Amino acid sequence: MSTGPMSTVRDATFEVLRRTGMTTIFSNPGSTEVPLLAGMPDDLEFILALHEGSVVGMATGWAIAHGEPAVALLHTTAGLGNAVSAIATARANRAPVVVVVGQQDRRHLALEPFLAGRLHGLAGDYPVWTEQPVRAQDVPGAIARARHEAVTGRGPALVIVPMDDWSAEWDGTVEAAPTAVVRPAAVGDRDLAPLASLITEADAPALVVGAGADSAEAWAGLVALADRLGCPVWQESFGARAGFPQDHPRFAGFLPADRSGLRGALTGHDLVLVVGAAAFRQYPYESGPLVETGTRIAVVSDDPAEVHRSPAVLAVLADPAAACARLADMLPERPAAPQALRTASPPPPARSDGPLRAAHVLHELAVRLPPEAIVVEETPSSRPDLHRLLPARRPLGFVSAAMGGLGFALPAAVGLRMALPYRPVVGVVGDGSAIYGIQALWSAAHYGVGALFVVLANGRYAVMDRLAEKNGAGKAPWPAFTEVSLSAMARSFGCPAIRLDSHGDLLATLDEVVPTLASRTEPLLLDIAVMPDAEFRP
Known part of the structure; x- marks a missing residue:
């Protein structure tokens, strides 16, 4: 709810934050952010962190928890530079974060005054979208669009705002962003038919899950699919989140991060369906194929980058939860298979003395x-x-x-x-x-x-x-x-x-x-x- 008439770009931006639910701001501010923050309305919450890595890290945790964008406010070159690693992590962790970066006064930027930053490109390709509005009046719309870009691109979206923009007169300019974006998640049988045929033809399929399948709906769909197929479920190596209940009898463990280990883990499976991840995440370089000859790879992910870089015979760009739930209904049931796929590790011995490990x-x-x-x-x-x-x-x-x-x-x-x-x-x-x-x-x-x-x-x-x-x-x-x-x-x-x-x-x-x-x-x-x-x- 508005706290008063909108007379400045700052006022209009606060309205955008209220309307989009981005009312918690994580920051370690500097002088270029003071015009925005001084006298901030009480219905917006300011959270101070003592380092920019913590600013973006806290916003990332918040965004992961809610599945909705958080706001991180950074101070020109020093703030953005200190936060680049955290921004890269937010991108890899699929966290929608709106990063607002302060800049020196627009009116003398050409002279490169003290604290002026060469900010566009400083975070490299890690932001899913970067913008410095041409006019002060375009700032509220840019922040609204950044929210949409962060959700769609599953990562941090960055807006650079010169410090004098906040006090500029708001003239009621039309925001260059929709008020709401609807992202349908349904998956039709026709879209899944090629993948269903591929799975049906396989004699010994296996599932590999990743961070993109970490939701109650995706877990339910994957459990139903694994039970229907009677197959093991592996977690991607170095995954940021769990894509399957790891206490489930069909959970087979974590894939090795080297090619020979990967081939050994997946040997005997003629089809590997990767859900919510790319195929496959590795760590040390090792020559040789990812999988044995005769093993085909398919991918289901709602992340286009994951889909496009996977060496798969078939990839489906779709919501993993919806796709897996529908596949479980479409596929014929296979003969019952034993579920005890992984032997539980014995607990370490209790110690009453000696060093801890x-x-x-x-x-x-x-x-x-x-x-x-x-x-x-x-x-x-x-x-x-x-x-x-x-x-x-x-x-x-x-x-x-x-x-x-x-x-x-x-x-x-x-x-x-x-x-x-x-x-x-x-x-x-x-x-x-x-x-x-x-x-x-x-x-x-x-x-x-x-x-x-x-x-x-x-x-x-x-x-x-x-x-x-x-x-x-x-x-x-x-x-x-x-x-x-x-x-x-x-x-x-x-x-x-x-x-x-x-x-x-x-x-x-x-x-x-x-x-x-x-x-x-x-x-x-x-x-x-x-x-x-x-x-x-x-």
């Missing part, structure tokens, strides 16, 4: 966390153990940085918990990773965000150490950083923290804290001393 911590979390908990992961050396011990049991149960850059988990966990205060949120982070996004703890403490941050502190970049050893080029030149205290850093930002280094203290603390996660209004960081993992398995 990451697997011990993750096991104790697993036996206590409720199914609806959201686990935000950024612990590269321990990720295989996390996948093994902490399966995603509900949609949005697992969130990670699809881009692979560090600094995502802490701010994303804050944004997720702010958006979904009724769901327990646990960030499981290595200490090396946590340092990249540590400023987000201040926002968590200041705004009463009851997330739990579990830091697996081994005092080093353990994954890099293992990779250096695997490379066989001699000892890595970087030192450990065992003198860094994450609990002390957390407390300096106002976030309560506990240092744990024994199994008994870990159990007692988790027993006390985990039952409170759904109702907490205060963050807590557990700084847990762990031994480096013996190996890294990508």
Whole structure:
């Protein structure tokens, strides 16, 4: 609802934010943003973060939680430059974020005054859309369009606004953007007929799922399809979200990220249907084919880029939930197949003394966390153990940085918990990773965000150490950083923290804290001393 007459571009922009539901603004502002923010109306909420990576990371978590765009407001070159990695992560994580970037006064930009930024292109190709309006009066329409572009393009859309534009007179200019965009998701039988025929012809199909299938509707459709086909379901490697219930009997595990491992996992299947992901995500380069000769690949995704880069015999650009639900009804039922496709990993032995390892911590979390908990992961050396011990049991149960850059988990966990205060949120982070996004703890403490941050502190970049050893080029030149205290850093930002280094203290603390996660209004960081993992398995 309008708070008064619209006399300036700023007023008209506030109306756009209200109309589109983008009433929470994440920011670390500078002088070029003050004309927008000073005296901001009370019905808009401002959330301060102490670093631009945290700004975009929190907005990304918020957008993932709601499935609707969040607003990140950045300060000219320094702000946008600091946030580029987070913007890249938002793009890879399919998070619709509207990024508004301040710019120097339009009237003397030609002279490149202090704080003038060469902003167009600074974030590279990671924004799905970038615009600096030609006139001040085009700013409200550009922000409205950015919202549509962020949703359609499944990523960050960027608008550059010179600081004097906000006070420019609003002349009632027609916004160059529709008020609403309808995106039909239905999939007709005729559209799916070629894919249904391909599946029917296969003797031994398999499913591979990705982050684009992380919704209650997609999970239901995929469970019905997997049961109809009697086939295993694999999760894409390095996926940002879970595309299938990982405690389901047909869940077969995570695909290896190398070609020989991928071929081994999918051997015996003459058709692999990839849903909500591209075919296939890899990490180390390895020569050879992705799949064995005779194995055909099909893809269903609503992301055109995923569809277009997949080496598939057939790709369907469609909503995964609608496509899978309809396929499950269209396909003939196959003979019953055994469902025990993966043997559950035994829990690590309980320890009463001796050093902790990451697997011990993750096991104790697993036996206590409720199914609806959201686990935000950024612990590269321990990720295989996390996948093994902490399966995603509900949609949005697992969130990670699809881009692979560090600094995502802490701010994303804050944004997720702010958006979904009724769901327990646990960030499981290595200490090396946590340092990249540590400023987000201040926002968590200041705004009463009851997330739990579990830091697996081994005092080093353990994954890099293992990779250096695997490379066989001699000892890595970087030192450990065992003198860094994450609990002390957390407390300096106002976030309560506990240092744990024994199994008994870990159990007692988790027993006390985990039952409170759904109702907490205060963050807590557990700084847990762990031994480096013996190996890294990508």
